[in-house]
Amino acid sequence: xxxxxxxxxxxxxxxxxxxxxxxxxxxxxxxxxxxxxxxxxxxxxxxxxxxxxxxxxxxxxxxxxxxxxxxxxxxxxxxxxxxxxxxxxxxxxxxxxxxxxxxxxxxxxxxxxxxxxxxxxxxxxxxxxxxxxxxxxxxxxxxxxxxxxxxxxxxxxxxxxxxxxxxxxxxxxxxxxxxxxxxxxxxxxxxxxxxxxxxxxxxxxxxxxxxxxxxxxxxxxxxxxxxxxxxxxxxxxxxxxxxxxxxxxxxxxxxxxxxxxxxxxxxxxxxxxx
Numbered sequence: 001x002x003x004x005x006x007x008x009x010x011x012x013x014x015x016x017x018x019x020x021x022x023x024x025x026x027x028x029x030x031x032x033x034x035x036x037x038x039x040x041x042x043x044x045x046x047x048x049x050x051x052x053x054x055x056x057x058x059x060x061x062x063x064x065x066x067x068x069x070x071x072x073x074x075x076x077x078x079x080x081x082x083x084x085x086x087x088x089x090x091x092x093x094x095x096x097x098x099x100x101x102x103x104x105x106x107x108x109x110x111x112x113x114x115x116x117x118x119x120x121x122x123x124x125x126x127x128x129x130x131x132x133x134x135x136x137x138x139x140x141x142x143x144x145x146x147x148x149x150x151x152x153x154x155x156x157x158x159x160x161x162x163x164x165x166x167x168x169x170x171x172x173x174x175x176x177x178x179x180x181x182x183x184x185x186x187x188x189x190x191x192x193x194x195x196x197x198x199x200x201x202x203x204x205x206x207x208x209x210x211x212x213x214x215x216x217x218x219x220x221x222x223x224x225x226x227x228x229x230x231x232x233x234x235x236x237x238x239x240x241x242x243x244x245x246x247x248x249x250x251x252x253x254x255x256x257x258x259x260x261x262x263x264x265x266x267x268x269x270x271x272x273x274x
Contacts, residue, residue, distance in 0.1 A: 009035035010042055011147045011194060020174040025051055025184040032174070038194035041169045043187045046145055052184030053115060065094075072138050072165070073101045074239035075212060078230035079163055080107055082223050083216075085133035091154060092140035096121025104248040123258050131157055138165045142178075142186045155202045155215075161227075162204070162215040168192055 007016050014037025024030040024043075031044045046052075076098070080086065086108050090099045093111035096118030102109035103124065110127040111118045118125055135154055141164055144150040154162060167178040169189035180186040195213060199206035204215040205224065209231035216224045229235060 007033060007044070009033075009037060009040065010145075010188065011035065011040055011151075011190075012038040012197065013148075014038065016042070022174055022179060022181040024048060024181045026182065028184070030181070032179075034171070035191075035194075038197055039169070039171075039191040040194045041189040041191075046184075046187045048184050049145065049187075066097075068138065069098045069101065070240060071236060072098055072136070073105075073243055074236045075163065075165075075231055076102055076107065076109075076134070076136060077105060077243045078235070078239045079161065079214065079227050080134060082227045082230060083134075083161055084223075085160060087127070087129040087132050088134045088136060089127060089132045089157075091135060091137040092143070093118070093121070095119040096124070098136075098138070099124060103250040103254055105243060105246060106249050123261065124254075132159045134161050134163065135159045136163045140164070141166045141190065142188055144188055147188050147190075151198060155198075155204075158217065160217050164213040164215075165211050166190060166213065167211055168195075168208075 008014065009016050012035060014035050016033035016035050018031055019034045019041070020032050022030055022032060025048055028048050030048075032041060033044065034041050076088065080088065088102060088107055088109040090096075090102070090109055090111045091113075093099050093113050094116045096111040096113075097120045099109045099111035099118065099121040103121070108129070109121075110124050111121045112125065135157060137154065141147070141151075167189070169191050172178075178186065178189070192208065195206050195208065198204075199215055202215075204217055205220045207214040207216065207220065207224065207228040209228050210233065212231040214224075214228055214231065216227075220228075230239065
């Protein structure tokens with residue numbers, strides 16, 4: 001039995017209904033609400049986030065982080081090649097490992113994450129392009145405290161495509177593993193209807209394949225449908241092999257670029273004097 005709640009959905013502002021309660025971080029009794037408009041699931045206002053992120057950006061429970069980067073490398077490689085995209089921003093890219101792997105293959109990727117240090121992509125946080133061709137955000141959307149404004153911050157760049165990953169809410173119960181109540185970092189869960197509304201409001205075409213969500217600006221065309229097909233588990237296994245076997249021209253190129261940057265910085269410092 002659910003009870004009506006006056007809280008508005010943080011995505012579409014529709015009324016919400018309380019569906020269950022979970023203990024978050026082992027100490028906070030948190031209400032979860034289903035939106036009566038977009039049908040998404042969300043926590044009450046997440047007052048515990050400072051506690052949830054107090055130790056580090058990556059939750060200790062996220063044992064799949066490394067494998068996810070390899071899988072996402074294959075997904076990005078497939079989408080960029082099929083859609084003819086080169087300039088990429090990895091939003092919420094954490095330690096920058098995916099950014100580094102993409103740059104190794106020759107894709108011009110930069111990482112953005114206000115909560116993490118880009119250990120693997122130092123020097124590649126300031127894009128050398130005005131607007132990205134592709135914006136990716138893997139396992140990020142469910143962390144958005146204010147999804148309406150946070151998503152607008154991504155779509156406002158009007159990239160040719162956006163590629164996300166998250167598990168969709170299909171009215172799962174309180175035992176759904178993706179709620180991740182013990183980490184406290186997952187606070188918003190999107191329904192298929194919500195994604196369709198988002199695509200429509202920004203004039204994108206929505207394509208979903210498993211946990212991958214691809215938005216293509218305007219009509220997708222044949223290449224767009226091919227990109228969607230490439231996000232299937234079977235196709236991604238093939239692209240993982242291809243990406244692993246190809247040369248890595250970005251390694252030496254970026255090394256020389258960073259060396260030159262260091263030289264210029266040293267010369268500029270010497271001119272400025274002590």
